Structures are given as C-alpha cells and as structure tokens.
Amino acid sequence: MELNEINPYVLKVMPSAMRKFDHDISVDPKIIKLTLGEPNFNVPDHIKQAAIDAINDNKSHYPYYWGYQELRDAASKYYRDKFGYDYPADQIVVTVGATEAVAVTVKTLFKPGDAVIIPTPAYPLYDASTTLNELNTLLVDTSDDDFILTPAKVQKAIDDHPDLNVKGLILTDPNNPTGVAYSKEQIAALAPVLKKNGIWVISDEIYGELTYGQKHYSISEYLPDQTIIINGLSKSHAMTGYRLGFIFGPSGFVDEIAKVHQFTVTAAASIVQYAAIEALEHGQDDSKPMLQEYEKRRDFVAKEMTEAGFDVVHPGGAFYVFAKIPVGLHMDSWAFVKTLAKEYHIGLMPGDPFGDNEYVRISYAASDEALAAAMKAVKQLVADHSVEPTK
Amino acid sequence: MELNEINPYVLKVMPSAMRKFDHDISVDPKIIKLTLGEPNFNVPDHIKQAAIDAINDNKSHYPYYWGYQELRDAASKYYRDKFGYDYPADQIVVTVGATEAVAVTVKTLFKPGDAVIIPTPAYPLYDASTTLNELNTLLVDTSDDDFILTPAKVQKAIDDHPDLNVKGLILTDPNNPTGVAYSKEQIAALAPVLKKNGIWVISDEIYGELTYGQKHYSISEYLPDQTIIINGLSKSHAMTGYRLGFIFGPSGFVDEIAKVHQFTVTAAASIVQYAAIEALEHGQDDSKPMLQEYEKRRDFVAKEMTEAGFDVVHPGGAFYVFAKIPVGLHMDSWAFVKTLAKEYHIGLMPGDPFGDNEYVRISYAASDEALAAAMKAVKQLVADHSVEPTK
Numbered sequence: 001m002e003l004n005e006i007n008p009y010v011l012k013v014m015p016s017a018m019r020k021f022d023h024d025i026s027v028d029p030k031i032i033k034l035t036l037g038e039p040n041f042n043v044p045d046h047i048k049q050a051a052i053d054a055i056n057d058n059k060s061h062y063p064y065y066w067g068y069q070e071l072r073d074a075a076s077k078y079y080r081d082k083f084g085y086d087y088p089a090d091q092i093v094v095t096v097g098a099t100e101a102v103a104v105t106v107k108t109l110f111k112p113g114d115a116v117i118i119p120t121p122a123y124p125l126y127d128a129s130t131t132l133n134e135l136n137t138l139l140v141d142t143s144d145d146d147f148i149l150t151p152a153k154v155q156k157a158i159d160d161h162p163d164l165n166v167k168g169l170i171l172t173d174p175n176n177p178t179g180v181a182y183s184k185e186q187i188a189a190l191a192p193v194l195k196k197n198g199i200w201v202i203s204d205e206i207y208g209e210l211t212y213g214q215k216h217y218s219i220s221e222y223l224p225d226q227t228i229i230i231n232g233l234s235k236s237h238a239m240t241g242y243r244l245g246f247i248f249g250p251s252g253f254v255d256e257i258a259k260v261h262q263f264t265v266t267a268a269a270s271i272v273q274y275a276a277i278e279a280l281e282h283g284q285d286d287s288k289p290m291l292q293e294y295e296k297r298r299d300f301v302a303k304e305m306t307e308a309g310f311d312v313v314h315p316g317g318a319f320y321v322f323a324k325i326p327v328g329l330h331m332d333s334w335a336f337v338k339t340l341a342k343e344y345h346i347g348l349m350p351g352d353p354f355g356d357n358e359y360v361r362i363s364y365a366a367s368d369e370a371l372a373a374a375m376k377a378v379k380q381l382v383a384d385h386s387v388e389p390t391k
Numbered sequence: 392m393e394l395n396e397i398n399p400y401v402l403k404v405m406p407s408a409m410r411k412f413d414h415d416i417s418v419d420p421k422i423i424k425l426t427l428g429e430p431n432f433n434v435p436d437h438i439k440q441a442a443i444d445a446i447n448d449n450k451s452h453y454p455y456y457w458g459y460q461e462l463r464d465a466a467s468k469y470y471r472d473k474f475g476y477d478y479p480a481d482q483i484v485v486t487v488g489a490t491e492a493v494a495v496t497v498k499t500l501f502k503p504g505d506a507v508i509i510p511t512p513a514y515p516l517y518d519a520s521t522t523l524n525e526l527n528t529l530l531v532d533t534s535d536d537d538f539i540l541t542p543a544k545v546q547k548a549i550d551d552h553p554d555l556n557v558k559g560l561i562l563t564d565p566n567n568p569t570g571v572a573y574s575k576e577q578i579a580a581l582a583p584v585l586k587k588n589g590i591w592v593i594s595d596e597i598y599g600e601l602t603y604g605q606k607h608y609s610i611s612e613y614l615p616d617q618t619i620i621i622n623g624l625s626k627s628h629a630m631t632g633y634r635l636g637f638i639f640g641p642s643g644f645v646d647e648i649a650k651v652h653q654f655t656v657t658a659a660a661s662i663v664q665y666a667a668i669e670a671l672e673h674g675q676d677d678s679k680p681m682l683q684e685y686e687k688r689r690d691f692v693a694k695e696m697t698e699a700g701f702d703v704v705h706p707g708g709a710f711y712v713f714a715k716i717p718v719g720l721h722m723d724s725w726a727f728v729k730t731l732a733k734e735y736h737i738g739l740m741p742g743d744p745f746g747d748n749e750y751v752r753i754s755y756a757a758s759d760e761a762l763a764a765a766m767k768a769v770k771q772l773v774a775d776h777s778v779e780p781t782k
Contacts (some may be wrong), residue, residue, distance in 0.1 A: 001589065001617055005558075005645055007524075010499050015650045016456075023455055042449040052443050058433040060632040062413055065407070096487050096634075099657040108401050112503075112525070128654045133398075134503070167396075198392065226392055241451040241661030243487075251396055260408045263519045266490040269660050270632030271442070332507070 013128045018354040025341045032370045033143040033347035037176060037319070039365045041293075043275075044286045047237060050226040050278030054271045063270050065262040067094025071273050074280035075246055081284070082206055085229065087248045093258045094268045095245040096274070098206045099125060100140050101172075101230040104260040105247060106133050109168060109200050109228070116168035117157050119149040120355030121177050123204075126170045136164055139355060147178045147313055147322075148186050151193040158197055168200045171219065174207040177354045177361040178322040179298075179315025184217045191222035201227045206245075207377070209236040209287045212295045213316040225250055228257070235319075236287045237279045242272045294319050297371055304375035305362070308382050319365040322351070324358055328386040330358045339385065344377035404519045408744040416732045423761045424738035428567060428710070430629040430756045432684075434666075435677045438628060441669030445662040454661050456653040458485025465671035466637055472675070474599055474609050476620065478639045484649045485659045485667070486636040490516060492621045493561075495651040497524050497640060499620070500559060500591050507559035510540040511746035512568050512713070514595075514604045517561045527555055530746060538569045538704055538713075539577050542584040548672050549588055559591045562610065565598040568745045568752040569713040570689075570706025575608045582613035591619045597636075600627040600678045602708040616641055619648070626710075627678045628670045633663045672699050685710050688755040688762055691777045695766035696753070699773050710756040711744070715749055719777045723748045730776065735768035 004011070022035040042048075046235060066072065072089035079085040095101040102125060111115065112134035118126050119142045130137045138157050139255065142149050158166045169188075174181040194201055201219055208216040220227040232245030245268075247257055279286065301321045302312050310323035325336050333350035337360060340346050351359030364371060395402070403729035413426040433439075441453050463480035470476040486492040493516060501507065503525035509517050510533045519530045520566065529548050533540050540562065549557045562581075565572040579665045585592060592610055599607040599622060611618040623636030636659075638648055670677065691714045723743035728751060731737050742750030755762060 001591065001641075001644070003647070005502070006500055006644070007498065010647055010651055013650060013654065015646075016653060019653070036453060038452055043446075043451045051446050055434075055439045055442050060434045060630060061429055062427060062631050065410060068474060096491075096656045096660075100487075103655045107398065107523070109397055111396070111398055115423060125654060132498070132651065132654060161698060196750045200392065239451060240453050241658075243656065243658070243660045250392075253392070253397070255406075256394070256397060256401055259404060260401055260523065261517060262402065262407055262410070263523060264491060264494045264655060265487045265634065267632075267634070269487075269634045271662070272660055300472055388470055 007302065009132050009134055013131050016124060018124065018349055021337070021350070022347065025347045028341070028345060028346040031341065031347050032345060032373050034366050034370065034374050035347045035349050037235070037363055037365065038240055039290065040367055041234065041238040041290050043239055043242070043335045044237065044283055045132065046282060047275050047279045050274035051271050054274035059270050059274055061270065063267040063273055065267045066258050067268060068273050068277070071277050074277050078280040078284065079248070080223045080270050081230065084221060085218060085248055086224065090330060091230065091248060091251055093247040093254060093261055094273060095247060096263060096265050097234060097243040098204065098232045098245040100232050100261070100265060101232065101245040101247045102126065102202065102204065103129055103229065104257050104264055105202055105228050106130060108257045108260050109164050109253070110135055113165065114167040115161060115164035116170060117154065117166065118170050121351060121359070122355055123172060123176045133202070147175065147180045148182060149190065151189050154190065154193045158338050166197065166199060168202060169194065170202045170204065172204040174216070174317025176207065176318055177319045177320050177349070177351065178313045179318045180313060181211045181214055181316035183214070187217045188222050190219060192319055194223055194226060199226065202230060203227055204230040205231060206232055207235055207318040210291060210294060210319060212298065214316055218316070220248070228253070233276055233279055237283055238290065239279070242275060244268060244272050244276045294364065301362055301364045301371060301375065305378065308379045319363055321362045321364060323362065324361050325360060326382060326386070329382065330387050331385070333360055336360055338379055340377060344381055345379040346374045394625060400523050400525055401578065404522050407515060409515065412728070412741070413738065416738045419736060421736040422732065422738055423736060423764050425754045425757050425761065425765050426738045427741050428626070428754055428756065429631055430626065430681065431758055432629040432681050434630055434633070435628065437673060438666050440614035442662050445665035450661050450665055451767045452661065454658040454664055457649050458656045458659060459664050462668045467667050469671040469675065470622065470639070471495070474607055475612060476609060476639055477615065482639060482642055482645050484645060485653055485664060486638060486652060487656050487659050488625060488634040489595065489621050489636040490622045491652070491656060492623065492636040492638045493517065493593065493595065494520055495648055495655055496593055496619050496621065498519060499648045499651050500644070501526055503708045504556070505558040506552060506555040507561060508545065508557065508563050512701070512742060512750070513746055514563060514567045527576070529557065534704060534747065538566065538571045539573060540581065542580050545581065545584045557584040557588065557590060557591060560585065561593045561595065563595040565708025567598065567709055568711050569704045569739070570709045570711045571704060572602045572605055572606065572707030574605070578608045578610050579613050581610060585614055585617060593621060594618055595621040597621060597623055598626055598709040600684060601682060601710060603689065605707055607708070611639070619644070622747055624626045624667055624670055628674055629681065630670070633666060635659060635663050635667045671709065685755065688759065692753055692755045692762060692766065696769065699770045710754055712753045712755060713750050714753065716751060717773060717777070720773065721778050725753055727751055731768060731772055735772055737768040739765070
C-alpha cells in the first residue's frame with residue numbers, strides 16, 4: 001500500500017507543530033515549559049470528588065449520545081447565568097472537549113468546496129479542520145487592526161473571492177494566541193455583515209470565563225440563528241485532560257451536529273460527565289482564584305517582555321501574551337524558540353503555527369517561579385544574541 | 392439558514408436507530424432492556440482504583456495525542472500475549488473508544504469516491520462512517536454462508552462493480568450482531584483475495600476476548616501491511632462508558648491516522664488512560680468470570696429462543712444471539728420489537744438497522760433475571776400473536 005493513495009486532504013495537514021515542539025523539548029530534563037494552553041491549577045476538589053463518586057457508583061455505562069440530560073440542564077443554566085447564552089438543554093451537545101466540538105461542527109455545517117474565514121493569528125486546529133473537510137480556508141490577517149476582526153475585513157474577504165461560496169467564520173474570543181478580548185461593540189459590529197452574507201459563525205468561547213477587567217460577550221446574542229458556540233471546562237475549571245466540551249446552537253442544525261458527534265465518539269466519558277455536572281452546579285466561582293493569579297501573572301509577563309524589547313499585544317483575556325520579537329535579534333519565531341529551548345531551557349510557542357512568524361506566545365498559566373525564570377532567560381537571550389540595538 | 396445547505400453527506404445518514412429505539416423505550420419504567428452492547432458487569436475494582444488514584448494525583452493535564460507511552464507499551468504487550476498482535480508502541484494510537492478508532496481510520500485511509508465492502512448484517516456505525524466520508528458502500532449479505540464472509544463473495548463484490556475503486560473492507564470478528572466468530576481457516580482464507588486486490592481491512596476485534604470454546608484469530612497475522620486493527624476495553628473490561636479504544640497498524644499509515652485523531656479529539660481522557668494502564672498491566676484475567684457467565688447465558692438464550700420457534704445463529708463469541716423471527720408471526724423486526732416493548736415491556740434490538748429485517752438481536756450481557764423475563768415474554772408474544780403455526 002502506498003501513502004499517496006490515502007485521503008489527500010489528510011496528507012495536506014501536518015500534525016500540530018505546537019504539540020510536536022512541546023513534545024520534542026520535553027526530553028530536556030531542565031526544560032521549563034510555557035508552551036501549551038494548560039492551566040497549572042488542579043481540578044477543584046469538589047469536582048474530583050464527583051468523578052470519584054461516579055466511579056464508585058459504577059456510572060460506567062454508555063451515556064446517551066447528546067450527553068446526560070442532567071448535564072445539559074446544568075449547562076443551560078450555567079452559561080445563561082455567566083454569559084447570557086439562550087439555549088435549552090435540547091440545543092446543547094456534550095463533546096470530547098472543544099476540539100471535538102469544532103471538528104464535528106465544521107464537518108456538519110459546510111459542503112465540500114465551501115469557504116470559511118479564519119482571522120489570524122489563530123489556533124492551528126481550525127485550519128486543519130477546514131482542510132480535512134475539503135473546505136477553502138480564507139486566512140484574514142488582523143494584526144493591523146489590533147488583532148480584532150472588523151466587519152470591513154469580513155466584507156473584503158468575500159469581495160476578494162467572488163468565485164468562492166463563503167459560508168463560515170471561525171472566531172475565537174478571547175483569542176488564542178493573542179489574548180485579545182472583544183468589546184461588546186466589536187462583537188455587535190460583526191453581526192450585520194455576517195447576517196447579510198449568510199455566514200455561520202463558529203464562536204469558540206473556551207476562554208470566555210478568563211477575562212480581565214472586562215466582561216465576555218457572545219455573538220450569539222446578536223446572531224442567534226447563525227451561531228454555533230463552542231465552550232467547555234478545560235480552561236474555566238482546569239480540566240484539560242478530562243476532555244469535556246459543549247456545542248450550543250439553533251434547533252435542527254444542532255441535531256445534525258449531534259449525529260456526526262455520535263458517529264465520531266459515541267459520547268463523552270460517563271465519569272467525566274458526572275464531574276462536569278458538579279462543576280456547573282456548584283463550581284460557578286471556581287475560576288475566580290485562578291483569574292486573580294492569571295491577572296497578576298499577565299501584568300508581570302507583559303511588563304517583563306516589554307522591558308526585554310518586545311512589542312506586547314494587550315491581553316484582555318485567556319492566559320497568553322503574544323509578543324513581537326525585537327528586530328535586533330534577526331530571528332523568526334522558530335529560531336527564537338529553538339534558541340531559547342536549547343540554550344536557556346525555556347519553552348515558548350513560536351507564532352508561526354498561529355500564522356505570524358514574527359511573534360512568540362507565552363502561556364502564563366504557569367507558576368510564578370517558572371514565569372520568573374522564563375523572563376530572566378528571555379532577557380538573557382536578548383542580551384546574548386542581539387546583533388544591533390533592540391529598540 | 393436552511394438545513395439543505397449543510398454537508399449533504401451528513402444529511403444522508405440517520406442517527407443510530409438502535410440508540411434511538413433504546414432511548415425511546417427507556418421512558419417505560421417497567422422496561423427490561425437487552426438492547427445495547429452493554430455489559431451488566433461493573434468495571435473491575437482494581438481498575439476503578441487506578442482511575443481514582445489518577446484523579447487524586449491530579450493527572451488532569453493534556454496527554455500526548457498518541458496516548459501515554461506507558462499505556463501504548465502496555466497495549467503492545469497485552470495484545471501480543473492475548474492474540475499475537477505484532478505492534479510496538481509507536482504503531483498504536485489510543486482513541487475515544489472503538490467508535491473514534493473506526494471514524495478516524497475510515498477518514499484517513501480512503502479517498503472520497505473509493506468503495507468499501509461491509510459484510511452484513513453489520514454494526515450500523517460502519518455504513519454511517521463510510522457515507523459521512525463520501526465513500527461508496529458495498530453491502531455484502533453473508534446470511535447464506537452462515538454469516539461468514541468468504542473470499543468468493545469479496546471477489547464477486549469487486550467484479551460486480553468494475554466502475555468502482557474497491558479499497559477497503561470492514562470486518563467484525565467476533566461479529567455484532569450475529570455473534571459469529573471466524574475460525575483460523577476462515578480468517579486465513581480471506582487474506583489472498585484482499586492482498587491481490589490491494590484492499591485494506593479495518594478489523595474490528597472489540598469482542599476478541601469474548602469467544603466460547605474457540606480462540607480469536609486476527610487477520611493482521613496474514614495481512615499485516617493491509618490491516619488496521621480496532622480494539623479497546625469496552626467489552627473485555629466492561630468499560631463502555633469510559634470510552635477507551637486502540638488502533639494498531641503499519642508505520643506511516645498509523646501516523647496519518649494519529650494526525651486525524653489529534654484534530655478530532657486532541658486525546659483520550661487522561662484519567663481513563665490511567666485506568667487503562669491498570670487494566671492492561673494487571674487485568675489480563677478480568678474477562679474470565681464474565682466469559683463464564685456469558686457462556687451460560689448464551690446457552691440459555693439460544694435454547695429458549697429455539698424453543699420459541701426462532702432460527703438461532705450459532706454464536707461463538709461476543710454477547711449476542713441473532714435469531715430469525717418465526718414466519719407465523721407475520722412481523723418484521725420493527726413490528727416484533729415494538730410489540731414486545733409495548734405489550735411485554737422487554738426491549739430487544741430489531742435486525743433492520745444491522746441490515747436484516749427478519750431477525751432480532753438479543754444482548755445477553757444482562758442479568759439472569761432479565762434474561763428469564765425476556766425469554767418468557769418472547770414465548771408469550773409468540774403464543775399471543777401467531778396467526779399460523781410457527782414451524
């Protein structure tokens with residue numbers, strides 16, 4: 001059998017460069033990693049106990065594929081209270097993390113050949129997902145608009161491609177990798193152009209609970225009939241490894257997505273669903289202590305990176321700082337992160353897999369000690385490697 | 392937005408009729424269900440403890456997408472010892488149950504438009520999976536060969552479709568829904584025709600540990616370069632709700648499948664992976680007491696169903712009896728199971744979703760009491776509803 005005989009759309013995508021880089025540098029026993037979007041907090045104890053209780057109570061049988069009714073009821077209430085989502089339980093599907101939620105939504109909503117807009121820099125999963133589903137991907141650079149997607153940019157992407165059937169937009173707010181959080185006005189401004197052009201928004205709001213000094217606004221309020229919301233417990237409750245996500249969307253369409261979900265995974269793990277019920281029913285404030293820590297760390301990292309000569313995007317949410325490498329280093333993002341890993345044993349994410357090779361991403365969901373060591377190493381690298389004054 | 396504008400291949404598949412029927416009849420508080428492939432055993436205690444330990448030890452972070460190295464090492468050894476699989480850890484991917492394993496394998500191996508053979512009766516997931524991936528499905532009826540796929544039938548399917556590029560076969564051994572387990576000779580006999588025609592076998596061996604009075608043989612021994620094995624812990628360790636599966640296959644191809652897996656779910660849940668390590672390292676004999684029970688129940692159900700006037704397929708494995716409805720009832724499989732559920736409060740699976748509307752499937756992974764009640768009800772239905780002598 002020959003590899004070139006398999007699905008050509010699978011051959012087109014590469015394994016996640018970020019996860020591969022993270023894996024590769026992990027062989028260094030001295031490495032301190034600020035790479036993955038991985039909270040350094042543990043799952044709150046009451047949620048762990050709920051998972052343990054479910055195990056002891058032998059909750060080990062197939063859940064109904066949409067997810068347990070009790071969990072979808074809890075999600076309906078929790079996200080209504082948090083962000084004003086307006087979805088009853090029968091418009092909510094429980095998934096294996098936000099990743100599966102994105103994968104099955106992209107698979108369902110679009111015909112092969114349709115085009116989907118991805119504002120960049122962006123989480124690399126989206127482009128992989130559109131490519132695997134035989135879609136045309138329109139990457140729209142937002143760096144000249146302070147990393148905010150504007151209605152004008154959406155309209156221009158459509159006008160520039162009269163040959164394509166532009167049917168979707170994948171929006172991440174708060175954003176990964178930039179940490180940018182959209183204001184109410186910025187979100188509301190996008191609705192008319194999307195409505196006029198009949199464009200679905202896949203709104204990835206996985207970082208919705210992690211905003212600093214501002215609220216999170218969901219585009220579903222302005223465009224309910226054309227929005228599929230992706231959310232989950234990975235970031236809000238530090239449950240990345242548990243793999244628990246949600247899809248919210250209009251009746252009928254969500255039923256179609258649920259079908260694809262069923263034939264993709266059957267259901268999310270039973271014991272994890274019980275943990276999630278506890279998180280949503282009694283863990284409304286679980287993210288608060290994390291948020292306080294994250295905000296302190298964000299301020300520290302932004303200050304240090306600026307001092308080191310980087311241009312720092314103002315992060316209003318998530319737990320990332322996206323910073324432009326000083327020109328005096330003459331390094332692209334790969335050269336920078338590889339040098340930092342090899343010589344200083346610090347792991348950061350290159351901007352390249354996100355679509356911007358002049359930037360690096362620092363995940364500050366890490367301990368104060370790790371962040372201090374990382375900032376010291378970055379400054380040392382700049383001092384050691386600058387071939388001309390940095391600013 | 393209009394439903395007919397979404398992915399037409401998604402519109403083509405229906406939600407699992409079996410799971411819907413199971414869900415629908417569950418509103419009857421008196422219902423006794425022998426519907427899903429759901430062991431009535433609990434997860435063995437030592438495995439539950441391993442999951443609890445992982446929760447308490449905060450093993451809640453992203454696993455590497457292939458699955459933990461320790462788990463893939465354990466799977467390499469366990470399945471070598473059990474069935475002679477010959478795969479090192481770097482040819483094994485950990486998935487969210489066998490469902491995800493099938494979904495990502497079908498997605499990866501074939502080009503849109505390729506044809507895949509599915510011997511029927513078959514688990515409905517396969518046809519949904521080929522349809523979702525824009526493949527042509529060739530259903531090949533095996534009922535006239537005692538439900539065994541023969542090399543002649545494979546060759547005939549190819550010869551009958553000269554216009555199609557037949558690239559795959561999805562084989563389930565032991566079979567669901569028939570319970571038929573292939574002999575060594577029957578498995579070995581399929582290899583030459585598949586090799587000659589360059590056909591991949593997706594070999595679903597999820598019931599491999601559940602055979603009665605005979606061993607399980609894997610086609611991977613005869614056709615290693617063209618086999619992807621699907622397996623997992625749902626049936627062998629009664630871990631259905633935990634969602635833990637494996638893919639085994641040739642280097643290079645498995646890497647491509649792992650990529651699709653990553654962009655579909657990121658990884659299987661961390662705490663479930665730790666439970667799985669325990670199952671494979673110390674649970675080699677966990678299925679033995681279950682097997683003894685299953686064999687007793689199989690004999691009971693086969694005898695009772697025969698007495699009730701059904702033609703029973705001899706089940707050498709899995710935990711299903713597939714039985715032909717007496718002609719004197721003048722009922723197809725839906726009429727039979729709906730009558731049985733409504734009037735007698737017993738749930739069985741209709742044969743129709745598996746591809747044979749003259750049969751019903753009884754899952755005997757249920758308590759002795761449930762089985763006795765079900766057999767009594769079946770006999771009563773036959774007595775009450777026969778419009779002419781049954782045999």
